[in-house]
Amino acid sequence: MADKAKAGVFVRESTGLVKNVSLLDAITLNMGNMSAGAALATISFTMLALPSVAGVNLVYASIIAFLLSIPQVVVYSIIGRRIKRTGGDYVWVSRTFGGAFGGSLSFMGYVLETQAYFALIVLALVSAIGSVALAMGNTSTFALNLAVPGAAGAAGDQFAVGASIFIVIILLNMANPKIGYKMVTVTIILGILGIIGGIITLLAAGHQGVMNFINDLGLTGSNNQPLTYQSIASSFTGSSFNLGATISILPFFAIFVYPWINAGPAVGSELKGTGTAKWNVPLASIIVVILLTSAFGTMYYVGGFDFIQAAFTNPTLVYNISFNFWTLAMGVSGNTAVELFLGLAWILWNVGILAYGVIVISRYLLAQAFDRFLPASIAYVNPKTGAPLVAQSIVLILTVSLVGAVSYLYGSLQVLYAAVIAAMIYFAFIGVTAVIQAQRHETGNTRSILTICGALMVVVFGYITYQFLASPAIWGTEATVSGIPGYYLAYLYVIGSFVAGLLLYFGGKAYYARRGIDISLAFKEIPPE
Numbered sequence: 001m002a003d004k005a006k007a008g009v010f011v012r013e014s015t016g017l018v019k020n021v022s023l024l025d026a027i028t029l030n031m032g033n034m035s036a037g038a039a040l041a042t043i044s045f046t047m048l049a050l051p052s053v054a055g056v057n058l059v060y061a062s063i064i065a066f067l068l069s070i071p072q073v074v075v076y077s078i079i080g081r082r083i084k085r086t087g088g089d090y091v092w093v094s095r096t097f098g099g100a101f102g103g104s105l106s107f108m109g110y111v112l113e114t115q116a117y118f119a120l121i122v123l124a125l126v127s128a129i130g131s132v133a134l135a136m137g138n139t140s141t142f143a144l145n146l147a148v149p150g151a152a153g154a155a156g157d158q159f160a161v162g163a164s165i166f167i168v169i170i171l172l173n174m175a176n177p178k179i180g181y182k183m184v185t186v187t188i189i190l191g192i193l194g195i196i197g198g199i200i201t202l203l204a205a206g207h208q209g210v211m212n213f214i215n216d217l218g219l220t221g222s223n224n225q226p227l228t229y230q231s232i233a234s235s236f237t238g239s240s241f242n243l244g245a246t247i248s249i250l251p252f253f254a255i256f257v258y259p260w261i262n263a264g265p266a267v268g269s270e271l272k273g274t275g276t277a278k279w280n281v282p283l284a285s286i287i288v289v290i291l292l293t294s295a296f297g298t299m300y301y302v303g304g305f306d307f308i309q310a311a312f313t314n315p316t317l318v319y320n321i322s323f324n325f326w327t328l329a330m331g332v333s334g335n336t337a338v339e340l341f342l343g344l345a346w347i348l349w350n351v352g353i354l355a356y357g358v359i360v361i362s363r364y365l366l367a368q369a370f371d372r373f374l375p376a377s378i379a380y381v382n383p384k385t386g387a388p389l390v391a392q393s394i395v396l397i398l399t400v401s402l403v404g405a406v407s408y409l410y411g412s413l414q415v416l417y418a419a420v421i422a423a424m425i426y427f428a429f430i431g432v433t434a435v436i437q438a439q440r441h442e443t444g445n446t447r448s449i450l451t452i453c454g455a456l457m458v459v460v461f462g463y464i465t466y467q468f469l470a471s472p473a474i475w476g477t478e479a480t481v482s483g484i485p486g487y488y489l490a491y492l493y494v495i496g497s498f499v500a501g502l503l504l505y506f507g508g509k510a511y512y513a514r515r516g517i518d519i520s521l522a523f524k525e526i527p528p529e
Helices: 002-007 023-034 036-049 058-082 089-135 141-147 155-175 177-216 229-234 243-247 250-256 273-303 305-312 315-321 325-333 336-370 389-410 413-441 444-470 486-513 519-524
Strands: none
Touching: 023 177, 023 273, 023 336, 036 089, 036 177, 036 250, 036 273, 036 305, 036 315, 036 325, 036 336, 058 089, 058 243, 058 250, 058 273, 058 413, 058 444, 089 141, 089 155, 089 315, 089 325, 089 336, 089 389, 089 413, 089 486, 089 519, 141 155, 155 177, 155 336, 155 389, 177 229, 177 273, 177 305, 177 325, 177 336, 229 305, 250 413, 250 444, 273 305, 273 325, 325 336, 336 389, 413 444, 413 486, 486 519
């Protein structure tokens, strides 16, 4: 009788998922999560929103952001090895704070926040497709509509292309999870090769190549004067590095890159071998910081710091040619085959981000349904393919809905930045979780290391949360609908997500109590694999 009662705590005795994720798959899954390719493409939209870029050095900012992420890397590496379960940090935080608070934190801070991030990446993917078309000489209205988020009359085209691609990615994952993992691995590897290829292309072209590319564009600025390399470079004034100014852009790296190391741990029950759980997080982080910092450093080296800073904040360059790392490398190449490869790599990096997301968010949903925090039907796994079909269907509906809402209401991918504050709050509580886990379950050096790193996580993400709130027009949008700023709706989405989590938990608790099941018991033990 006791065994039967215990078995009823969870939806079933195993998740139904299979251990088929290699170290390479886990690393690329984390790198898809970290989104370096998208960061290199969208940086100009953020720089353009800053009141000043004087002293904002992207190389130093990348290094600082990485150094601040090291405590989180340590936390995820240690606990990820200790508790290898589907849902990763959801399991850690819900077992520490209980189903009501811990489950709602995860539901807010990753599940629904990630839907907003997917919508952002869908729009970034659409922008990449349009920008590549423009760089390859296609100046059609359709290409222009895709290239610039928020372009007048472009919402329909952007939504149609983005939603269609996302639907295809979801359907492939539903057909066979192995397809989804391999899609991530292949697209991210090609994206990595694209960044390396872009760096080599810029170095080969040199300073003269950048000058020739800009001067040959034949663009005219807002003052109706020709835009030349010299006129752009001379428009920048200020120092090349100021610590305060550089730190002010840390939220950008928090939105796209360094905190996002939870993908590997989130598929913990599917990882093959002990080495995969141990090394996937640190290796992914090291590879990304090298790639991203090198890419920004190469732009500064060949283009000159003054020119790059000014170009990032020049509306004509940003909106007419989508000026960024990718378009600059394509422009200086002077070779159609190289342009095509770099453009494809840029597009595929965004596809890889979406492919990773479909896998990981469905695992969070499955894990929460497995505990009965969410309806048990969401935990359904196709016995033939191992695909969590219901969870993936929910991801599809929510993401496409958000893409539509942003495309038609605000038209700017930056409106979705504000929703990322939910993840910053969540990661701060993961730090608290690490401290509690260390005190309860660890001894010796591991206990001290985990305690210190957890506390540092709280400080880091507390400060980044403050930065989001202090500058909502930058880490959100100035655009309004009916006089309501976009970031207000984003904050409402965050608060609503947490409240929805509480309602789901207490509603589920009451529902199952009438059937003789106490769902709170699930949060007192680690779920089965």
